[in-house]
Structure formats: C-alpha cells, structure tokens
Amino acid sequence: MRDGRGRRGVPVGVPRRTAHPGSRVVRRAGRAAQYAALLAYLAFLAFPLLWLLSTAFKPPRELGSSHPTWIPRDPTFSNFRQAFDEQPLLRAGLNSLLVALAAALIAVLVATPMAYVLARRRTRLARAVSGWVVVSQAFPFVLLIIPLFLLLKNLRLIDSPAGLVIVYVVWALPFALWMLTGYVRAVPRELEEAAAVDGAGRLRTLVSVTAPLLAPGIAATAMFAFVTAWNEFFFALVLLKTPERQTLPVILTHFIGAEGVADLGPLAAASFLATLPSLVVFAFVQRRITGGLLAGAVKS
C-alpha cells in the first residue's frame, strides 16, 4: 500500500473497470464449456475402470448379455471370492508391491544425481548420454531378455525378486533420467548461484536448495517407475519360477486360456483390485506433484 497500490496491484484512487454484462456471460459460458470438456475427458479416462468395476460384480449370466448394463442387475461378490480362491492374489500383490517400491526408490536415487549432471553440464558427453537415453527407449524388450536372463543367471539372481528389481531399475532408468533432467532444467540456476553467493557449498546447495525444489519431479518419476514395475508382465513371467514369488500381472494371466478365452468375472475382479495400489500411490504422490515446483523458493 505504501507504494500507492492496492492489494491487487490496482493504483489507489483509480476506479476499477466494471466488466460489461455481455462479456461476463461469454466468460461464464466459456468456463462452463471448459468444465464440460473436462468432465467429458474425465469420463473418457474413467470409463475402463468403471466398466471393470461393473464387470467385477456381474454374475456369469450377465457377462454374456447382449444388453450390458452399468449397474449389475444381480450384483455378486462371487467373482472376488472365486478370484481369491483360485489364485494367491494377496501374496502376489505383496510381491508386486515390494518389487515396485524397491524399483521406484532405487531408480530415483540413481537417476537424480545423474539427471543433475546431465542438465547442468552441457558437455558433448552429456549430450551423447542424453541421446543414448532416447535411443535406448527404442529397443524392444524381447531383444534384451535373453542376454539379461543369462546375466542374471550368472549372478544367481534368476527366480529372485532382487533380480527382477534390478531389471526394472535398468528398464525405468532411461525414462526416469529423461524426466528428471527436464525437472532439473526447470530449477533456475540463479537460485543455486544465490546460495553459492551466500556461502553454501555445492553439496549444501544440492541438498538444501535444488533437491527440495525437485521433490515434485522426483515424486512424479518415482510414480512412473512404480507403475511401470507394478504393471510389468513379461520379465516377471520369465524371471520368476517359484509360484510363491510371482507377481500380480503374472497371476492375472492365469485367468486367461488358449486363444484369449478368459474367465471374465474373476479376471475383472482381480484386475480391479490390482489397479487399486497404483491409484493409492498416485493419490499420495499427486500432492507432491501439484504442490508447486517453485512454491516458496524465493522470498517475496
């Protein structure tokens, strides 16, 4: 106020312009259209999950109906019961959770310092590494699986969740690195320079200034690595032999037979349950992502 400006930056004493009633209507209509588009998009995104939920509660005779309904006419828990009776879903879910959490944590711990170096050091080597990261995404995993299998066998890590974690970290690392490099570039260098001017060493600057500002990016990357590992099927199928160690995606395929024939009800019930941890993790991490990249970084 002391500089002659009001709370919203409007000079004191200058009358605020009032909007024309017509433009207000247009603005409201535009906002309504935005909300409608957003709702339509949300409905589009939510459709598979809601349909899965609906299918999970349908008895077999409703699954074969040519007039499927959103709300099951005769809802039943039998699909869930059958799914749990036929397959060790809880144990597989726990296996998946452990492997996915470990893969996500290790991936971000490894990728964060690497991403920092790639973002801040614009050397030829850094550019080559960045290029390689992009190229490596183009390799089909069938190409990698046999060498990986032999490598893990020599390390005695076949049929070991630890071996699977290593594969998932390696698999997630290029994309995690690419994501985090972008986040590091979004942190203004000036902040680090200011910290340096104030006497902070490189490590102190990294830990106290850069890392907190990267937290949303790290959270998003961890989320990506978690979901990738949580959903992955083929490596888990090939690498884990002992039934007690198998992960959820592998167990889910046990509801599918030759030529794609499926035990649809139990499959839908188990698949719906399998999506829940990802949703929970996303809901938890989302707060960090939307918390604002640079919120509170600089005093106003």
Place this chain on the structure above:
Amino acid sequence: MFSKRVKPRRFGAGPLNLVVALLLVLLAACSSDSSDSRDDGRVTLRFQSLAWQDESVAATKDLVDEWNATHPGVKVEYVQGSWDSVHDQLLTSFEGGEAPDVIHDASDDLADFAYGGYLADLTGLLPQRLKSDIPARSWATTTFGDGVYGVPFLQEPRVLIANAKWLRESGVRIPTPQHPWTWPEFRSVTRQLSGDGRFGVAWPLREPVSATLNLSLSAGGRLFHRGDDGKVTVRMDTGDEVVPRTVHDQVNTDHSAANSTLGSGGSDTLPGFFAGKYAMVPLGFSYRQQISQQAPEGFEWQVLPAPAGAAGLTQGVSPQTLSIAEDSPHKKEAAAFLDFLLRPANMVRLALGDWMLPTGTAALKDPALHTPDHGWATGTALAGHLVPAPAQSVRGYPEWKDKVATPALQEYYSGAIGLGELRRRLEKDGNLVLARYQR
C-alpha cells in the same frame, strides 16, 4: 545470512535416512535364497502346466499330489504357466538353461523348439502302453523329422453351437456326426434361418487362417503341397475353395452370416448368440464351458458337427502336448511321470476339466465322454476325424499366416476382394515367403 534470499526446505537427514532405511528393508524383503534345496537325494521335476480353468487346474494339481504321494523318490513341483507369451517365455528359459523338466504347450508351437534341439526326443522314453494308446494321426502332430517331441493328450474339434429351440422351430434337419450337413446344405440352412435382422450363423474370424485351413480339410483342401524335393508350396485347388467361398457367400451374397462378427473372437459372439441374433456359432469344443456358465436361464443350446465335404468330417487340430526338456537331467523320471499323468482314467480327468477331448483311445471310451449333456457325445464322435493341422510342420507358416493369409482372407470374407485375388495372394505372395525358408 543464507536464509535472507533463499528459503530452503528441509530435505536433510530425516527423510533421507527414512528413504535409505526403507530401501534396505525392501531389498532385504526382496532378496531370497534362490538356490535349490534339492540335496535330500530326491529327484525333483519341475512341471509347467498351462491348465487354466478351475476344474483343470484342480485335476492337474490332484494328479501331481497323487504322484508325489506314491513316488517318494521323485518329487514333481507344479508350476502354473500362462498361455500368454508361452513361446517367448519357454525360448528364454531354454536359452538360459532354466527350462522346466516337463513342458505343457500346443503342438503348433513345438516345431521351432524341436528343430532347435531344446526338446528331448521321446521315441525311446515312452512306454509302449502310451505309444499304442494314442493314434498315429495324433502322434503326427508332434513328430518332427525322425523324432517325437511331445505327447499329444488333449484336442478339440471345431463344432457348431446352435440355438436348439430356433433350429427345432425352423424345421431344418438337425445334423448328427453320422449324417452331417454338407457345405452347400449348411449354406442353404443358414439362408433359411436368416431374416428380420437375425442371422443363421456368426463366424468369429479374427484369426481366419487356422479356422479356414482346418475346416477345409473336410472338403479335401490341402493348400500346402510337399514336392519330391521336400519343398512345400501353396496351391489353391477346388477343395481349398469350398470353405472360403461358403463363408464369403453367406456374408456377402446371402446375408445369412453377420458381417459384424468377422473381426471378432469366439467369446465376442456369445452375447449376440444368447440374445437370439444368431442361430449358430462355429466355435472350439471347449467353449461349451463358457456357454454353460453364461447362457441365460432357459436358453437351449446344442452341439452340432461342423459341415462335411468330400473328405467327410475330417478337420485339422493342434493338440495340447506334454514334452520333456532336452536339458533335463531326469528324462526317464519325467517320462514315467508323463506315463502316470496320461493313464486313461487320468486323461479323462484332464479332458473333463478342460472341456476338451482326450487323444487316448482308451480314455475316449469312458462313459463320461459319451453323455449327451453339453454335447459331449457329439464331440467324442468327431475324435476319429481329427488329423494334424495342415500347416503346423511347414517352415515359414507363421510369417505366411500373418503377412499374407490373414489380411487376404479378411479382405475376401468382407467382400473387398474376389476369389481370384485371394488365390493370387495366397499362392504368389505366399510362395515367395515360404521360399525364403526353404533355400
């Protein structure tokens, strides 16, 4: 000083320690002793089964338990496999020397593994009882070169699942295995059953090649011809035209077959079938399990044989098989387990669990497979007409199927191309593909 311009967030020892601690806990939880604890003198066999339906998994596990209870020296570990990606999974396991001792698969997937040296030749391993119990035509599905690389034990014919009430009310002749419909008669019946937005038949032809080739055998079709030099060429003769032409004409000329199901899988046609939109659906015999579960109360359905041609009810199949890995150090024990698992009574249990037919002649005599319930008797009557799928030993067949035959047949069935163009593509383009594999 430091905090005058920059307000750092705490990201210090607390959270970092928490992350490291959590990581250590996770790694400890993930790490496991992967070494085999098989030093008790017992032989341990790993048996990867692809049984997936509740009853067949239960039957297989029960049989494994029975074996383990009666054979203290040889323990069998049941491992649940998955039809999804089984080829890639086995290939990786073979390459890595970690394949299961006993392998469940389908005969049309075995050629690569057999020629690749990954599977044991069972010729000298199997008991005479088992060899003579399974007919030669079934053994032909697992014979590659001079060796036998799998025991064919379950198979399913393609049948017509029909709306019984609709058929009864229409007054058409109901076919039996002894007096099946001919292909022209089938076309005429479907025409008779169609009208008012309803169709006589719905062909689920998302994978048109195996359905077409296997059914074409009934009309004397062969398509693949092996020359004196051992090389295989594609040639579309009169017999090869019967089935494709029937389907094409039903869809495009008579409008007695639903155009919309041509791109569908078998399960996708069931809702329309239950709703009375289609009178018949050609499906694999094991689909009866889904139909019995999902059909609405009071819905009457019955199993009819597929139409017959110049070669009668003959049709091609790719049976489910059990093989032994070449790398297995316990081949004799594995063969003994196969002998146990495939005793006639056990083969019947496996067949009933999977709603399929056993290959064994003794098992096929079991009264449980001759009941009219759920069409078992009709299916069992077809068992003698099942022969190896025509292309399963042809090298280059997968590429021919994916790149040439599938798109060509899809276009022909939808009416986009004619029979001449179909023949040109199957023969000319197809032989170019096969030639690359036979140089």
